[in-house]
Amino acid sequence: MDNYTLLEKGVTTPGPIAIEIADVEHTHDLSLGEGEFSHVWNIASRVPLMLAWIWVNLLVEDIANQRLGGSVVEDAINKPWRPLPSGRISPEQARDWLLVAIAATMGLSILSGGYTASITLMVFVWMYNDLDGSNSGIWIRNALNAGGLMCFSWGALATLSGGELLPEGFTWILVTGAIIMTTVHAQDLPDIEGDMARGRQTVPLLYGEAAARISLAIMVSFWSVACPFFWDASPWGWAASTSIGGAMSVLALKNMGQRWDEVVWKLWCLWVAALYLLPALKR
Template identity: 25%
Template sequence: MPLVRTMPLPRRFIPFPSTVKSRNISPLSTPSPSGSRCLPIMSAIFRPLASAAYTVFLFNQHDIISTLGPAIVVGCVLSGIPDLGSLLSAIIWHELHLLPFQIKNQIYGVEEDRVSKPSRPLPQGRLTVQSAQRLYLGLTALAILSSASLGLLMPGILHIATSLAYNEGGLAKFWALKSFMGSIGYMCYCWGMTVIFDNHRPLSRTSLIAVVLSGLIFTTTGHAQDFRDRDGDRLMGRKTLAIVLPQRFGRWSLTALILAWTVGLTYLWDPPIVVSVSFIALAAYTTANFVRDHSQEADRVSYWWYNIWLVFAHVLPLFRRL
């Protein structure tokens, strides 16, 4: 039988790895049609939300240190450090009352803001006066509901009534009442923060004294904010102590009031010597800024330091001796 030689089957040619560019195809690198469609949808949702949040921030960006900060400090000092839920609840309650006031105030002062605060939403054209008015009404309704749900109807209604008198009632134009009206709002913020932080218990005797003192401090020294806005106030025909009083007298009288409060609060709350010296030094530096440079640019810096002094003043009840 003849011998048949079988030919081996040809082996599959496997090229040397270095001679061929390997392509790593990953599912992640393949664009998903559904993912591509989601991006415009997400952008359409989040971009307006981000813009709205920034607009809200612009309405009260100058009040974070001057109003929200001291109110939180008072609540923490008088009631202890709150849990996260209470902190968020208090901040929301605070903003639901502060924002309507600021919106209405800026509706009436839009021409003034074009001169002194052009970064605010209305001068920028981020929303119309009509839209701001609707936002004001909606937030006011939410503020009432929030106060009712948290057992804070008294400070909530008092704040809204004071805001109406200040803005719609035109009391902001009277220099003798401007700081007093502002101090009522200030006390309401501290009142609400303290109650929420203290698990909705009524104000204690020490807390009541601290909140009332907070209002008195702002009544007598709150016109520190007016020195930085003199041009805008003149444009609106608004009379403030910073305009009515001669510059030197107005600034030196403010200095005397701040220093008097510094000494009085130090005696009342009896903090440690290091805290007392620091508080007095801060008061001296703050008042020196007011009397040294009378320009509005410098007054903005001086007002910032005034707010730091104000926050410090609200910390002192921590060393309560009553």
């Protein structure tokens, strides 16, 4: 009986063929481990670049959002500590910084692989602020918010991967857009007075606070379960999503005043961050 037949039957032979096969298997396992390590290291090494991409794009969005007259009026009521309503910089200075920030963002995006996402984000920022899309109706506003935040997901993933996204990544970006579209009115709860002063249509002002709070709690609860299920998340992923989402939903329903509504909004930001981490918390 030859060595091939013995190996096929599961019999170990001490001959040269068995040793050679063992060496090949060992080499294969080693190379696979090295490949996995290289892949993980490649992604990890791009995390600072991803964070830089997010920061510069967020800087552009923030300046563009806060520099216009209507935003200054609103922030004077809701967020008087911001640079423009507090008088630390003028609208003209904000415009100059915006030009610098856009140039820096485009340069970094070209280098990082997130250029297309940045360009698309700039379009949404322009529509939301300069074309006054934020005051063009609640659902247009929410759609622009969702589109902008989808660009952040897109750009962050593209930067991490060097510009290439798998189909699952695009599906997840669409899911995050739906999450934003259906829950972003959490930001409107603490800003009701400022939004009234500006004449902005928001979910609480258009449909009433009760409807806004109930719908927020329902949709947050739904996504808190659906997203971990989508990624087949580990217990840690499930715990993060459901605990933060549950706390936010309860506080939103309790309606304990503006101070606690600010907490609801901060919890929403933390909750979204936890959802964004779910791909890294798969089983």
